[in-house]
Structures are given as C-alpha cells and as structure tokens.
C-alpha cells in the first residue's frame with residue numbers, strides 16, 4: 001500500500017468515526033434542550049449522522065479498516081457535547097453555520113482523492129454536511145421549512161411532525 005493510499009484510508013476511517021461520534025453528539029445534546037421541536041430536530045440530525053456512517057461502512061469494511069468501538073468513541077463525543085453545553089438553540093445553529101462549511105470543503109477535496117468506486121458514497125458524505133449547514137441557516141432565518149434539507153437527505157418526503 002502506498003503512502004497516499006494509507007493516508008486516504010486513515011482519513012476515511014477518521015471521517016467514519018466522526019459520523020459515529022456525530023450521532024452520539026446530537027443525541028447527547030438532547031439533554032440540553034427541553035423544547036419538543038428542538039429535540040425532534042436533534043433526533044433527525046443524529047439520524048443524518050448515523051445514515052452517513054452507514055453509507056461509509058461498506059467502504060471501511062472493504063478496506064479492512066477497524067473503527068474504534070462505540071465505547072471508545074462515546075467519551076470523545078461527550079467532549080463535543082460538553083464544549084457546547086452553554087449554547088442555546090440559536091448559538092448551536094450559529095456554530096453549525098460557522099464550523100461545518102470547513103468540512104464541506106474538506107469532503108469535496110477528499111472526493112477528488114478517492115478511487116472511482118468510493119465516490120458515490122463520498123458524495124453523500126459531502127451532501128450530508130451541506131444539508132446540516134442549510135438546515136442551520138434556515139433555522140437561524142426562522143424558516144418553518146428548515147428541515148427540508150434534512151428530509152431530502154434522509155429521503156423523507158413528508159414532514160415527521
């Protein structure tokens with residue numbers, strides 16, 4: 001395996017683990033929010049993360065990469081939650097709009113380094129991040145259809161309310 005390949009696979013594993021942690025993170029955040037609508041939204045965001053991890057899983061398996069266990073990843077995800085526990089809903093959304101576009105760029109760049117057959121899954125990785133950013137922007141704007149990008153990503157064609 002060339003260094004370039006090794007680097008690609010390490011990054012892939014890192015991105016996979018971050019999605020697993022992302023699901024835990026959004027679920028843990030539910031303890032910080034008491035409004036039903038906010039908690040429902042966090043559940044959907046957690047589903048986006050889980051779905052993304054599931055999309056990447058076959059590639060991880062194909063390369064024989066072994067992710068850390070949930071038990072190992074949970075404390076790391078808990079740190080993310082801890083760092084944001086002071087945030088109200090608007091603050092959380094603002095953080096997503098500020099921080100997540102960096103990942104959109106990273107994932108787009110990563111697509112260009114990928115072997116052909118990994119690209120469809122990596123395009124979904126990019127799409128999930130765009131959906132999260134779009135959702136947060138709509139939330140900040142007070143748009144009642146803020147969940148549309150999330151529903152689109154998850155393939156839900158009807159509101160879950």
Ligand SMILES: [Fe+2]
Pocket residue numbers: 018019022049052128
């Ligand atoms: Fe994610």
